[in-house]
Amino acid sequence: MRLFEQELQVLNVGLPAFADAITAAGGKATQIDWAPPAGGDRAAGQQLARLINDPRIEEANRAAFAVYLAAQPVLEGIAPAREAVPGMDGRILLHAGPPVAWERMCGPMQGAVVGAILFEGWAADREAARRLAASGEVAFAPCHHHGAVGPMAGVIAPSMPVWIVRDAAGDRRCFSNLNEGLGKVLRFGANGPEVIARLRWMAGPLRRVMAATLRAAGGIELKPLMAQALHMGDEVHNRNAAATSLLLRRLLAPMLRSGADHGELAEVADFIATNDHFFLNLSMAACKTMLDAARAVPGSTMVTAMARNGVDFGIQLSGTGDRWFTAPAPVVDGLFFPGYSTADAAPDLGDSAITETAGVGGFAMAAAPAIVNFVGGTPDDAIANTEAMTHITLGRNNGFTLPAMHFAGTPAGIDARKVVDRGLLPVINTGIAHRDAGIGQIGAGITHAPLDCFVQAVLALAATLPEE
């Protein structure tokens, strides 16, 4: 037996004294920092054990990860959602996260729905808009069900413009709304006249200028732009200043060539230049494009979406298709703007965790020195967060490299099995919305995806695989 022939290397799970004894006797032992897997859920732990090193899953994950890596998101154009996004005819509003009915929506999402109804002109005032939303005559659906993503409330109405991002390696298109900037904005639930006015301007002049600009520019490859931004201090979730600047630089000449009205053009340039987060929605659409490529590979435990609606946190797995696995959305502990605290915070909200799902955002924290103040204050802490994520992912995305980690690729492709087995939760960089509609962003911080989503997902995946 080979066991007898070589130097014994022991992995010790349980009493540390046994590892100490082996070491004292001159042997080699590694102590495992063990805790009951699946948070102590024995039935789930049992199913999980069945999936460890299952060749069917390993193969499926290799396939899913390969298509994720191969995806080439290209910003192709901009159009009203009604025209670009499938299934957006009629009175339908998309929202962030897993499905949620009007009555259960959090404050900011209800505020955004009211604003979107007013924007569409489906109701004359807020009261009428609320009645309409509650009447069942407006359909609600997750952005994710329509190939789209939106930050925070993530509300997309048919007349709103959306970015169209095409996968040049496939034939898929994904969408996101456009970033409104900070302050009183729809995505935080604000719905006053100035919010609606801005949305109309975005649907009008901004969309027209950008459409003409993108026609003049041809497609804009998003991955190289994101990769470059990671080298400039962005993690393209909570830090987008570099990416926004790079985008604007890329758009400048096409904008001037586009033939757009110079007055409108100046407004658009100013709008982009004064909003550090302008690129965020494009980052999200690019991430969605990469992850949608990896969807629906039977047997794969790769996570294809993490999204929150302010009530529930939901994830999807490649091997279980469009099914959601949800748990209560956590309240984010972070740093708050003056006058606000956790007591004011809405639970975690938005589709923007698609960035972490794709291996950037919190997973690329090592790229963004500015973020480190959320996690202890030194760049080492940020690097430690990124390093920890290498233990729950399928591999590295060498399209996105991290200078502070010797240009290693970002950890990417969350393996739900590893999350449950190791109790290491995906880290998410996120903004914090006020729990009441319309107040806006009140802070930002770090949160973790809830374990229970992954436990359910692993159980569901196990049910799709016959016993060997």
Place this chain on the structure above:
Amino acid sequence: MARAARVTRNFYRDSVALMQLSARLLALPGVRQASAVMASANNLALLREAGMLEDDVAAGPNDLLVAIDGDDQAVTAALAEADRALNEEPSPGPAGGRQPTRPRSLEMGLEAVPGADLALISTPGDYAAVEAMKALRLGLHVMLFSDNVPAAAEIALKRYAAARDLLVMGPDCGTAIIAGVPLGFANVVRRGDIGLVAASGTGLQQVTCLIDRAGGGITQAIGTGGHDLSSEVGGITMLQGLTALAKDPRTRVIVLISKPPAPEVAARVLDLARAAGKPVVVNFIGADPFLIGSLGLTAARTLEDAAVLAVAAASGRAPEPVRAELRDVPPPAAGQRYVRGLYSGGTFCYEATLLLAEVLAEVHSNTPVGGAQPLADVWRSQGHTLVDLGDDVFTRGRPHPMIDPRLRLERLAAEARDPATAVVLLDIVLGYGAHPDPAGVIAPAIAAAIAAAAAAGRRLAVVGFVCGTEADPQNLVRQEATLRDAGMILTRSNAEAARLAARIAASAGG
């Protein structure tokens, strides 16, 4: 109350750094609100809304603005603190840089140590089988120290493992020595040419220690766990271990140790042993040696015999005779009639009970075998009594007596007070995992017990043995010296101690 704002022109800080500064200023005593921001129009509007700013602050997006609301003195102090914070040297990070994440699961451990070959699992039993299955799926051999693993799980694990040429030692496997490395509760024994497979942990410890004491050495000591040779499990691990040792070129002699297996399992094991092509010594404790001998295998009656016969077979010399002479032990006083055995090792209690029941009547135990009777009350001795203090009834809610000696010390004092007690029998187990100084703990109690009996006009014999080696962390020689100094009569083995105790009891006058 006061409100103040300070503008620093053309001074950029990232918003996260400024939020952190705001939090630091807000924590100062007497500060009601504090905010440090870049003075963009948006930020200025927010501050005005929060009532922290007059309308006429002249500041632009490239200016850093600190706004404080609080007690007069606090505002001044906070602005000074803000100045300090914005100009201070960064504190160096912790020395030694960052630590990689420690492995949190077997799979993660295997990623960190790709050459690992065995998982030693001692989690609570509820989780142990699951971890063992993961280990097997990752291609690791398993030693499963945990108990309370259901038989169905044991069978599933062992079948899965056997199909992949992996070993599952356990569940409830206390000890093993693989490639010279002691696992679990194991002794430090010389390496040599004797390989063992045992369904009993303390039995394996006894035989390996006695082999070491007799000058022999071992290749591998494989534990199977106590249920392996039941008819439902079918001896999967023992058959695998036996096959592996038969093929192992360094192993010249094989020793098999178990309580009597289920008959059909015994037949399969013995059939395979016959085909091993090397000498096999079999000790099915308490089983009829005739069958084993008739198959051309060497039957050992006791654990000590197994060690002696194995060393003889390995060296090619005749077995050294087992010393069984009655030592010069003076007889006890009238009325002292009974042996009281207080065991920490289950197999020691089992073997001693068998040996005593052969020669004495009225033998009782909490784990009766042979002709022994169950105790009416496990907490109170009757007639000759041998108790396994490691049994569940005694360990519920307290550590095993090999780790925590208190229960045994109490019972020792009680037996010494009983005028009917002639002999107290003890086992002292050394090795990794055992108490760091068992002799040091029990010696004063032994001396006190002998003295208490003497004060009452009785002669109490405390007889026992130390299961260990000189290379053990506790050191056999030092442990024996401590016990001898306390008045304990030491034998080499459990069997010898039991026989000596029986003779002392039999020599009692009244």
